[in-house]
Amino acid sequence: MEQTHTTRNGGPGLPGTQRRVLIVEDDPTIVDAIAARLRAEGFLVQTAPDGPAGVAAAESWLPDLLVLDVMLPGFDGLEVCRRAQARRPVPVLMLTARDDETDMLVGLGVGADDYMTKPFSMRELAARVHVLLRRVERATQAATAPAGGTLRLGELEIDHAQRRVRVRAQDVHLTPTEFDLLLCLAGTPRAVLSRETLLAEVWDWADASGTRTVDSHIKALRRKIGAGWIRTVHGVGYALETPTP
Incomplete structure (x- = not known):
């Protein structure tokens, strides 16, 4: 070593x-x-x-x-x-x-x-x-900042300050990248964000060479919060939606 x-x-x-x-x-x-x-x-x-x-x-x-x-x-x-x-x-x-x-x-x-x-x-x-x-x-700074409000979309709750997520009142463990990706989508619910936009906002990448990284993280995120929350717009990107009961 x-x-x-x-x-x-x-x-x-x-x-x-x-x-x-x-x-x-x-x-x-x-x-x-x-x-x-x-x-x-x-x-x-x-x-x-x-x-x-x-x-x-x-x-x-x-x-x-x-x-x-x-x-x-x-x-x-x-x-x-x-x-x-x-x-x-x-x-x-x-x-x-x-x-x-x-x-x-x-x-x-x-x-x-x-x-x-x-x-x-x-x-x-x-x-x-x-x-x-x-x-x-950024996560450390958010955790030490004054407590802010919780973003709610249906039964999805995102606590920005504590970086905690709950779905149907159950805690969901997300990696830091997954949390940032979900928060980015939740910032404009139902609006479609392109892979290039997500790469720039979440990964700070200036080019589109990592679009597969976005797709893989979306799949991992769906496995944790439920598949119905994130809508795929083929050839464009993704949007956060309230699942249909």
Whole structure:
């Protein structure tokens, strides 16, 4: 396991901080490439080559974010994600060698916040790391802000300040990304938001290269709040609706 030393800045959007990123990946070439790019972005980096080492590093080093491969020796990245999230909430960017939507949905279901399929560009990976960390900062600020009102749409309740969601009076656990996506849709109920708009508002992406990411998160969100809440407008985007009884 390796620790690198960096200057005290967290890259763009994270001035004056030293963010910790743990990379759990068994391919040395990929590890070296990701670590080099994140060091250049100003992050403090540790690496782990397998599932057990990844869990141990997450518990002892307390990273601000995990970059986590799905296929790992020992036990897989899904189990690493489950165990890490059980100890403390931490944003997770999962990596997979397979373009498998089932893997993506399972990963999101166990607490991952975003997903990338190999091969990927280091530029895009670094951009997603920055976005995930900015989202955590926004969530922290919202949690410490004065309590605001709860947004209600039928039997759906969204508490912005506490970042809590209830459907039919039952709490629903959402990842930070899922919560931001639902909040974005709820801001203009029944209005259709394009995938490009959702990418810009939720992921801070300036281009449309991640539309599949939107689709996968919508599917994960539907599984948690119920399929009837989000309407698909084919070729356009999505809208939040009140389900028909």
